[in-house]
Amino acid sequence: MGDKTGAYAAAELASALRGEDPGEHVRGYAGLIDDRRTLAVLNYYDGLLDEPIEETRIGRLIISNAATDTIDEAVRHGSVSQMKSATGLTGQERDGADLYRDVADELSHEGAIGLVFGAPGSGKTATTLDVALSWKIRTGGALIGNTAWDGFDRVVRSDRQMLEAMAEIEGPVLAILDEIAQELSGFGSGNKAAEQFSDSLLFIRKKESKHGPHPKRGSVLLVGHTRTKTAKSIRRVASFAIEKPSRSDPGRARLLESEGGKDSWEEGSEYKGLTDTAENYPEHEASEFDIELVDEDDQEGESVDVDDVRKDEHIKTAIKAADSGMKYADVADLVPYTEDWVGKVYRNWNNNNRHTELVPKNNAPADD
Numbered sequence: 001m002g003d004k005t006g007a008y009a010a011a012e013l014a015s016a017l018r019g020e021d022p023g024e025h026v027r028g029y030a031g032l033i034d035d036r037r038t039l040a041v042l043n044y045y046d047g048l049l050d051e052p053i054e055e056t057r058i059g060r061l062i063i064s065n066a067a068t069d070t071i072d073e074a075v076r077h078g079s080v081s082q083m084k085s086a087t088g089l090t091g092q093e094r095d096g097a098d099l100y101r102d103v104a105d106e107l108s109h110e111g112a113i114g115l116v117f118g119a120p121g122s123g124k125t126a127t128t129l130d131v132a133l134s135w136k137i138r139t140g141g142a143l144i145g146n147t148a149w150d151g152f153d154r155v156v157r158s159d160r161q162m163l164e165a166m167a168e169i170e171g172p173v174l175a176i177l178d179e180i181a182q183e184l185s186g187f188g189s190g191n192k193a194a195e196q197f198s199d200s201l202l203f204i205r206k207k208e209s210k211h212g213p214h215p216k217r218g219s220v221l222l223v224g225h226t227r228t229k230t231a232k233s234i235r236r237v238a239s240f241a242i243e244k245p246s247r248s249d250p251g252r253a254r255l256l257e258s259e260g261g262k263d264s265w266e267e268g269s270e271y272k273g274l275t276d277t278a279e280n281y282p283e284h285e286a287s288e289f290d291i292e293l294v295d296e297d298d299q300e301g302e303s304v305d306v307d308d309v310r311k312d313e314h315i316k317t318a319i320k321a322a323d324s325g326m327k328y329a330d331v332a333d334l335v336p337y338t339e340d341w342v343g344k345v346y347r348n349w350n351n352n353n354r355h356t357e358l359v360p361k362n363n364a365p366a367d368d
Helices: 004-017 036-048 057-077 080-087 096-107 124-139 159-168 190-206 232-237 296-300 306-323 328-332 339-352
Strands: 093-095 113-118 142-145 173-177 218-223 240-244 253-257 266-272
Touching (some): 096 253, 124 240, 159 190, 190 218, 190 232, 306 328
Parallel strands (some): 142 173
Antiparallel strands (some): 253 266
């Protein structure tokens, strides 16, 4: 897609030029016209006329035609910087209220794992609680967490209690684990605990039934400190993060996106105008969350591979979507794979009874 930094810079410049206070010496059609001869003609006559050329009938017609050609050419050749330059950074900066809806949508997917990054005092907890309430309204599910906030349906103080609660409660469950950076920092003795907890998070996606009667339909939102102070093994299993970048401006936030399994993050939308939560919560409560399921996998000689679990989730998504009648091309938008991959996975499931351990099929034998 070319130089993303250049694209954003072009977009920001275009937004500034089209704002309420454009550059004093720059004409309003800057960035819209790619043809130098047309630009030269407009500039020449703009200098002769008593009114701006873009305010005359003939000027508006010339600019409209030239701008249409410019944008059409940019779309045809996939010129990101040119398209961004012409349109501005539309959709990148959004109202703070949209953050709650967007993150609630992310957490509505079973097994979703999100992180919240930010220094103390940046408003992480307040934002997280409002996200939790938005999720509850959207799903009607249960909230569990490791603090004494009155909004939790159940308080959990360990990974075992979290998994048991998810398996005992029927329907979707969201776990909010606040200020666990010290326990899961990935430094020193915390590294082993962080790796083990990331395995526990994968049990949610695998819907292990050993913790209770109901298949797990849980998601988790972990509140830590900065990105670097959150263990890599935890970052790898997350698919998105909320970043609160400023203590002096807690009304700002940005959404980070990750494919998962790679600890690779891309910046999504930015949000401004977040307000402090109306909820009462224990601001200075010491966090408590123990990692109890430490040695179980070691004793069995097994380990959970993050990439394998993530791929299994994509296979399940592809099969279910294709089986519902969606076109392969549309299903490919839901997973990080191609249309051909979707078709191959679905045909293997439908015709050869593969992947039935992930998506059971009537009268289909499970794979060995």
